[in-house]
Amino acid sequence: MYMLRVLVADDHPMFRQGVLSVLESAEGIEVVGEAVSGEEAVRLALELRPNVVLMDIRMPGLNGIEATARIKSQYSDIQILVLTMFKDDASVITAMKAGARGYILKDADSKDIVDAIRSVASGKAIFSGDVASRMIEFATRPISRFDHFPDLTYREKEVLSLMAEGLSNSEISRALELSTKTVSNYVGYILNKLQVTSREQAISKAKGRS
Known part of the structure; x- marks a missing residue:
């Protein structure tokens, strides 16, 4: 019988042991x-070549998103399933940009975790319910809604869109894979072009015209 090889990465001993117990009793894993x-x-991913890495985001040293990017840069066939308590837009977006195939929350039940591992191993993308709805909403919210600001470049519209979503400069930098200094520059350009003096005024003007 074919066995799915799984590596579990989480720095919380009790949670990790709970997940290990679930997976060790699951058929075919x-x-x-x-x-x-x-x-x-x-x-361990590069050494053991698992089919799936079950990856937490917040860990000591290198975080799970950076670890995901490094693993995927070496072996694109290793699938990453993020299992975390964080469901903010920036964490989800940056994890997917890094190469994660799925994103589920730690309050998922045992069956959902096992099913998610099998899904990403087969090449499917999987999200927890509330994360999925937010990602769909985010992905389908067109940048073109800011076309009434013709002086803004496409990238500036992207930054303004994320500002309107409530993301900070550091979160925008992770989402768009830009340096925080570059994001800060874009914010400055946006304020000048919209003829406002603060981030809050820019967001208010954007929402008022969207």
């Missing part, structure tokens, strides 16, 4: 290793 940091997750 073999836990090949466990990591407690992003660095260890990368090392």
Whole structure:
């Protein structure tokens, strides 16, 4: 019988042991290793070549998103399933940009976790229900709604859209893979072009015209 090889990366011992217990009792799944940091997750993934890495986001040292990007840059066939308590837009977007195939929350039940692992292993994308609805809403919210600001470039419209979503400069930098200095520059350009003096005024003007 074909066994799905899974690496579990999470720095919380009790939660990690709970997940291991679930996976070890699941048919067709073999836990090949466990990591407690992003660095260890990368090392073990490259060494053990699992089918799926179950990846937490917040870990000591290298975080799960950076670890995901490093693993995917080496072995694109290793699928990453993020299992975390964070469901903010920036975390979801940056995880997917890094190469994660799925994103589920730690309050998911055992069956959902096992099903999600099998889904990403088969090449499907999987999200927890509330995360999925937010991603669909985000993805389908067109940048073109800011076409009434013709002086803004496409990238400036992207930044303004994320500002209107409530993301901070650091969150926007992660979502768009830009430096925080570059994002800060874009915000400055936006304020000048919209003829406002603050971020709040820009957001208010954007929402008033969207």
